[in-house]
Amino acid sequence: MNIYKFYFNHLIEAVEKFKSDLKYSFIVEDILKKLTLEPPKNSINGDMSTNLAMILSKDLKLSSKIIAENFMVYISNFPGVDNVNVAGPGFINITFKQNVWLEFLSNMLQNSGNWDKLEIGKGKNINIEYISANPTGPLHAGHARGAVFGDALASLLTEVGYTVTREYYINDAGNQIEKLVDSSLLRYNELVTNKSIDIPEGLYPGEYLKEVGKNLVEKYGDKLETDPKEKVFEKVRSVSLDFIMRMIQNDLLKLGIEMDVFTSEKEIISGHLLTEILKILESKNLIFNGVLDPPKGTHPKNWEKREQLLFKSSVYGDDSDRALKKSDGTWTYFATDMAYHLDKINRTKGDLINVLGADHIGYISRINAAVRALSNDTISIDTKVCALVNLLEDGKPIKMSKRAGNFVTLSDIINAVGKDVVRFIMLTRRNDQSLDFDFKKVMEKSKENPVFYVQYAHARCNSIFRSSKVKEKELILKNPKRLKDVHEIELIKFIALWPRTLELAAKNHEPHRICYYLIELSSIFHSLWNKGKDNNIKFIVEDDLELTNARLSLVKAVALTIRKGLSILKIEPIFEM
RNA sequence: GGACGCGUAGCUCAGCUGGAUAGAGCAACUGCCUUCUAAGCAGUAGGUCAGAGGUUCGAAUCCUCUCGCGUUCACCA
Numbered sequence: 098m099n100i101y102k103f104y105f106n107h108l109i110e111a112v113e114k115f116k117s118d119l120k121y122s123f124i125v126e127d128i129l130k131k132l133t134l135e136p137p138k139n140s141i142n143g144d145m146s147t148n149l150a151m152i153l154s155k156d157l158k159l160s161s162k163i164i165a166e167n168f169m170v171y172i173s174n175f176p177g178v179d180n181v182n183v184a185g186p187g188f189i190n191i192t193f194k195q196n197v198w199l200e201f202l203s204n205m206l207q208n209s210g211n212w213d214k215l216e217i218g219k220g221k222n223i224n225i226e227y228i229s230a231n232p233t234g235p236l237h238a239g240h241a242r243g244a245v246f247g248d249a250l251a252s253l254l255t256e257v258g259y260t261v262t263r264e265y266y267i268n269d270a271g272n273q274i275e276k277l278v279d280s281s282l283l284r285y286n287e288l289v290t291n292k293s294i295d296i297p298e299g300l301y302p303g304e305y306l307k308e309v310g311k312n313l314v315e316k317y318g319d320k321l322e323t324d325p326k327e328k329v330f331e332k333v334r335s336v337s338l339d340f341i342m343r344m345i346q347n348d349l350l351k352l353g354i355e356m357d358v359f360t361s362e363k364e365i366i367s368g369h370l371l372t373e374i375l376k377i378l379e380s381k382n383l384i385f386n387g388v389l390d391p392p393k394g395t396h397p398k399n400w401e402k403r404e405q406l407l408f409k410s411s412v413y414g415d416d417s418d419r420a421l422k423k424s425d426g427t428w429t430y431f432a433t434d435m436a437y438h439l440d441k442i443n444r445t446k447g448d449l450i451n452v453l454g455a456d457h458i459g460y461i462s463r464i465n466a467a468v469r470a471l472s473n474d475t476i477s478i479d480t481k482v483c484a485l486v487n488l489l490e491d492g493k494p495i496k497m498s499k500r501a502g503n504f505v506t507l508s509d510i511i512n513a514v515g516k517d518v519v520r521f522i523m524l525t526r527r528n529d530q531s532l533d534f535d536f537k538k539v540m541e542k543s544k545e546n547p548v549f550y551v552q553y554a555h556a557r558c559n560s561i562f563r564s565s566k567v568k569e570k571e572l573i574l575k576n577p578k579r580l581k582d583v584h585e586i587e588l589i590k591f592i593a594l595w596p597r598t599l600e601l602a603a604k605n606h607e608p609h610r611i612c613y614y615l616i617e618l619s620s621i622f623h624s625l626w627n628k629g630k631d632n633n634i635k636f637i638v639e640d641d642l643e644l645t646n647a648r649l650s651l652v653k654a655v656a657l658t659i660r661k662g663l664s665i666l667k668i669e670p671i672f673e674m
Numbered sequence: 675g676g677a678c679g680c681g682u683a684g685c686u687c688a689g690c691u692g693g694a695u696a697g698a699g700c701a702a703c704u705g706c707c708u709u710c711u712a713a714g715c716a717g718u719a720g721g722u723c724a725g726a727g728g729u730u731c732g733a734a735u736c737c738u739c740u741c742g743c744g745u746u747c748a749c750c751a
Contacts, residue, residue, distance in 0.1 A: 135690070138697085148693065154731065161731065185694040186732060231751070271751055362751090392747050394675030403749075416677060416747095423749035430751050458678050459746045482679080485744090526687075529679070531744085533686075542713045545700065553713065564710045594690095601690055613688065617698085627715035630706070637710055674713070 098204045098212045099596040100197075101145070104175060105134045108147060111171040119167075123156040136594065143180070143190035144590065150187040161187025198589045199577035205592065206574050206650055209657050213596045217603055218259030222447030225251050228349070228356075229266040232341045233277045234303050236348045236507040239454065242532065243483045244507070245523035247452040248354045249608040249666050250481070256665050257603040262445065265356045266437060269338055270363045271430070276300050278330055281337045282323050284310030289319040309340050351511045352519065353667045360440065362433060370436035371428060374471060377439075383409045383470055389417060408435070413466035435467045442472050449478040450606065455529075458482055479606055483528050489535040514539055517668040521548040524612045524666060542674075547616050551659065552671040554619035557626060558656035559672045561636050565645065569653050572646070579647035582634050584625050588651060591621055592658050599665075608666070615662045622655050 112132070113125060128149075137146040150165035157164060165183040172181045172189060177197035182190050205212045227247025230240050248263070255261045280301040287294045288310045296302040313321065313336050321329055342359070349356070365371075378384040387407050391400050393416075406422040408431075421432040441449055449468065453460070461480045468478040488495040488505055495505060510519055513536060522539050525547055526532040542549050562569045580586065595614065602610040629635040636648045660670045 131692095133690090133693090135693095138689090138694070142694070146694090151693075151731070188694065190694095268751060273751060389748055392676070394677095394747085397748065400748075405749075420749060425749080427749085429749060434751095455679080455745055457746085461678080482745095484679085530687080531680095544714075546713095547699090549713070550699095553711085557711065557714090561710055597690080605691080609688095610690080613698095620698085623714060624716085626710080627706085627712085629710070630712095630715075633709095635710060674711070 098201065098208060099215070099600075100201055100593045101134060101597050104145060104191075107175045108132070108134055108149070108172075111168075111175075112149065115168055115171055121157060123153060128152060128156075136590075137188070137190060140587075142184060142188070143182070143192040145191045145193075146188050147191075148188065150183070150189060154187070165189050195581075195586060196578075198586055198593070199580060201593055202580070202589050202651065202654060203574050203577045206654060206657075213599060213661065215257045215596060215600055215603070217257040217600065218254060220258060220260055222262070222445050223254055223259045223450065224262045224264055224441050224445040224447065225254070225450040225452065226264045226266055226441070227251075227452035228354075229268070230345065231268050231273055232338055232345065233273050233301055234341065235305060235344055238486060238488055238505045238507065238510060238534075241352070241507050241510060241519060242486050242523045242528075243452050243454060244349065244352060244354055245520050246481065246483050246528050246608065247450075248352070249520070249524055249611075250450065250452070250606055252665050252667055253599075253603050253608050253611070257599065260447075262358055263354075263356045264358045264360065264441070267338075267342065267359055267361050269334075269361050270366055270433070274334060274338075277337050277341075278326065278333045280306050281309045281313070281333050282326060282329075285313045285321065285333070286310075286323065288314055289321075305341075305344065306337075309337050312336050312340055348506075348508050348511075351508065352516050360437065362437070365437050365440060366428065366433050368436075370439055371432060374432070374435050374439055377471055378408060381470060383412060384421070385409065387418070389420065392417070408432075408467070408470075410463050410466035410470075413469045415462045415466045419463050419466075431463060431467075434464070435471065438464065438468055438478075439471045442468065442476050445476075448476060451478065451480045453480060453482055455482055455484045481528055481606060484531040486523070487531060487533045489533055489537075491537040492535065495536075510534075518548050520666055520668050521551075521612065524609045527607070527609055547612065550623075551615045551619045551663075553674060554622045555656060555659045555663075555670045556672060556674045557622070558652050558659070561649065561652050565637050565649060567646075567649055569656065572649055572653055574650035575646050576643055577647060577650070579644045580651060582628075584628055584634070585648070585651060588621050588625055588655065591618060592654050595658050595661070611662050611665060615659060618655065618658060618662075 109129065109132075112128065115121070116123065116125060131152045132147065132149060134145055134147045137143060150161040150168060153164050154161040162183060165187050168189060169181045169183065172178060172191060175191070177193045178191055179194040180192040184190055225247055228236070228240060228244045230236055236244070251261045251263050276299065280296060283294050283296060283300070284306045288307070313333065316336060317332065321332070323329055346356075375384065385407055386404055388402050388404050389407065391397060403424050405420045405424060407418045408421050410419045411417060419431055420429050421435075423429055438449070451464065461482075464480065465478060468476055518539050522534060523532070538546060539548065540546070544550050559569075580589070598610055598614045602608055625634075636645070636652055638644050638648075663670050
C-alpha cells in the first residue's frame with residue numbers, strides 16, 4: 098500500500114495514453130527517468146505534484162504550462178482525485194479527496210505487517226563490510242559510528258529485500274601483529290617473573306593484554322621459551338588474536354551487532370587469490386614493472402626510484418598507479434586487499450559496500466579501480482565514509498590519549514548511555530558529516546535529545562491506550578470517516594510517506610533518513626496531542642465510542658510506524674517513560 | 675603543492691540526487707497545565723545557501739575558478 102507508487106503507476110499509464118492520443122513522438126522511457134511524483138514542499142500546493150510538463154516541454158517544443166493544461170484531464174481520472182491545478186513554472190498539483198487518506202489508513206492497519214513492504218532488492222546479494230578494526234585492542238569510540246552505520250544500513254537493505262552479508266575483515270597479518278605478539282609476550286613475562294614491566298614506545302600498552310598473558314600461562318604454563326620469539330610466535334599470535342577478537346565480538350554484541358562473516362587477511366595471503374588477481378590483471382594488460390613518480394606537489398625527503406610491480410589503476414580514474422609488491426618482493430597491503438575484494442566478488446555475486454573511516458578517503462579510488470578491473474565492470478562498489486565523532490561532556494571535548502591509556506572505549510560508551518542511545522545518536526547526522534556525541538545531552542530528557550523525543554512519542558501512544566482500556570492489538574478500525582480534523586489528516590499523510598522514506602534511504606544507502614523521519618513523525622504526533630488541550634480533539638471521547646475508536650486507530654498507526662522505524666535501526670521502543 | 679570531502683539562520687543541522695516563497699531544533703522574545711505524561715505544544719523574529727562566473731524553462735543541488743576548514747598524500751596497515 099505504497100500510495101505514491103500506486104499513483105505513479107497511474108501517471109505512467111496516463112503518459113502513454115497522452116502520447117498516443119496526441120500522436121507525440123517523445124520516448125517514454127527517457128521521460129520516465131526524470132519523472133517525479135512527490136509531495137510538494139508546501140502543502141498549499143496539494144498532496145502530490147509532478148514535473149511532467151516541464152520535462153516534456155523541450156521534446157514537444159511547447160511551453161510547460163500548455164502541456165500541463167492539456168495533461169490535467171488525464172489526471173482527473175485517477176481514483177480519488179478532488180482537484181488538479183497547474184502552478185508555478187508548470188507543476189501539475191493533485192489534491193485528493195479526504196477519503197483517499199482515510200482508506201489508506203484502514204488499509205494500512207489491516208496490513209500492518211507488510212503494508213510497507215518494498216521489493217527493491219529482489220533477493221539480490223549484497224555484501225557490506227564494516228568495522229574491520231585492527232585486532233590489536235578493544236573497539237573505541239571512533240569505531241562506534243562505522244559499526245552502527247554499517248549495521249543499520251545492512252538492516253535497512255535486508256528490510257527492502259536484499260540478501261545481505263555483514264562482513265568483518267581481520268587485519269591479522271603484518272607489522273601490527275608482530276607488535277601485538279611482542280606486547281603479549283611482555284605481559285606473559287611480567288606474569289611469570291612477577292616483575293612489572295614498562296611497555297616500550299610503539300607497542301600496545303593496554304591493560305587488556307594482561308589477560309592475554311594470563312591466558313598464555315593457563316594454556317602453556319610458565320615454561321614458554323620466549324627467546325627466540327620465532328619459536329612461540331604462532332602460539333602467542335593465536336592466543337592474542339582469539340582473545341581480542343572475542344573481546345571485539347562481545348562489544349559488538351552489546352551494540353546489537355552480529356557479523357555473518359569474518360575474513361582473515363592472513364588466509365587471503367596464503368590462499369590462491371593473489372595469483373588469481375595477477376592472472377586477471379595480466380589478461381587485461383593492467384600490470385607492469387615500473388617506477389612511480391613522486392606524489393605531485395610533495396617532496397618526500399627519502400624519495401628514491403624503485404622498480405616495482407604496479408597495477409594500472411590510473412586507467413580507472415585513480416590519480417596514480419599502485420604498487421602490488423614491495424621492493425623486497427613481498428605483497429603490499431593493497432595487493433592483498435585487492436585479493437580480498439576478489440574474494441568478496443566471487444562469494445557475493447552482487448554489489449559491495451565498504452564502510453570506512455574518514456582517514457581512509459584517499460584509499461577509495463584505488464579500491465574502486467580494483468573492483469572494476471577484477472569484476473569486468475559488472476560489480477559496483479559503494480564506499481561510505483564515516484566522519485569523526487567528537488566526544489563531549491556538557492559541551493566540553495573529552496581529552497583522550499592512547500599513551501595515557503585513558504581513551505574511551507566503545508564498551509565505556511555503551512555502559513554509560515545504553516545501546517539504543519548510541520545507535521540512534523550515531524544516525525542523527527549524515528555519515529559524511531562529523532558528529533558531536535555529548536554524554537550529557539544524549540541522556541537529557543528533553544526535546545533537545547532526539548532519542549528521547551521519539552521514545553516519548555511512542556510512550557504517549559501507549560499511554561493513550563492505557564487510559565482507554567482498549568488493547569492496541571485488538572483494536573479494529575470501524576469508521577475512518579470520523580477522522581475529519583485537518584491535523585488528523587495531516588498525520589495520516591505523513592504516515593503515508595513512510596514507504597517512500599524507506600525507499601529513498603535504501604536506494605541512497607542513507608539510514609539517517611529514517612531517524613529524521615521518526616523525529617518529524619513524533620513532532621506531528623506531539624502536536625496533535627496538544628490539540629487535545631485547546632481544540633478539544635482529545636483521542637478519548639467518553640461519550641462517542643466510534644470516534645474514540647477512529648482516533649485510537651490513528652494512534653495505533655503512529656505507534657506501528659515508530660516501532661517499524663526503530664526496529665530497522667535495531668532500537669527497542671519504550672512503552673512508558 | 676596534489677587528491678578527496680565540507681562551507682546553509684547567532685549555534686547545531688535537514689534539504690526527497692535540478693523544482694515552486696530554502697526548512698527544523700537550540701538560544702531570544704510572547705503565549706498554553708481544573709481535562710489522555712507541560713519530559714510537551716503554539717506563535718514572533720532570524721538567510722547574499724562562502725564568493726564569482728557558467729550550463730537551462732529552473733541551481734543550495736551540476737561544471738569552472740577563488741577563499742576558508744578538515745582528512746589524506748610513494749614499499750605502513
